[in-house]
Amino acid sequence: ELGVLGMLRPTLAEELYEVKAEIWLGEIALPEPAERRYSPIGRYPGVRRDVSVLVDAQVPYARLARDAAQALPPEAKLRLIDVYAGKGVPEGKVSYTLSVFYRHPERTLTDEEVNAWHERLVKALREKGYLIRGLDA
Structure with missing residues (x-):
């Protein structure tokens, strides 16, 4: 009822x-009402890095998000911040800009660690056939 x-x-x-x-x-x-959950703010600072990926227009964003998430450490947070198709993007393609927030729960990450994780992400996306704007296209 x-x-x-x-x-x-x-x-x-x-x-x-x-x-x-x-x-x-x-x-x-x-x-x-659902039980409220509380997650304390992380004690250690995080680092945000963005990456823009060219994808065939028929490829759903969910597939890109899944492929990207598989290449990230469990603590990283992935967010879609922009979708663009138009001037500067080839016909039949869409540009997705992903924002990745890297944070370690027990210590501050070094630039080298963040760079290594981000390079792994870029490499994994390239291996799946995605083009990285600013690097490949």
Whole structure:
């Protein structure tokens, strides 16, 4: 049952509320609220790197996201920040810009570590046939 909806009897509406218009009442059955989860802000700073990838227009973003996520460490967060097709992008292609946030839960990452992870991501995407804007196209 989703809920209940009904009209208040006109004579009762006039008697209780001094209203001569139709009054409708409703009640919606909502599920119990989900348990709130708290994740503390990371103690150590993270590093954000972006990469723009050229993809055939028929390739769904979900496939690119899956391929990228497989190349990242578990702590990294992947986000789509831009989709572009137009001037500067070949016909039949789409440019997706991904933002990757690298963070280690127990220490500050060095530039060398972040660079190595990002290079692995770029290499994995190239191996899957994607073109990296600014490097390949």
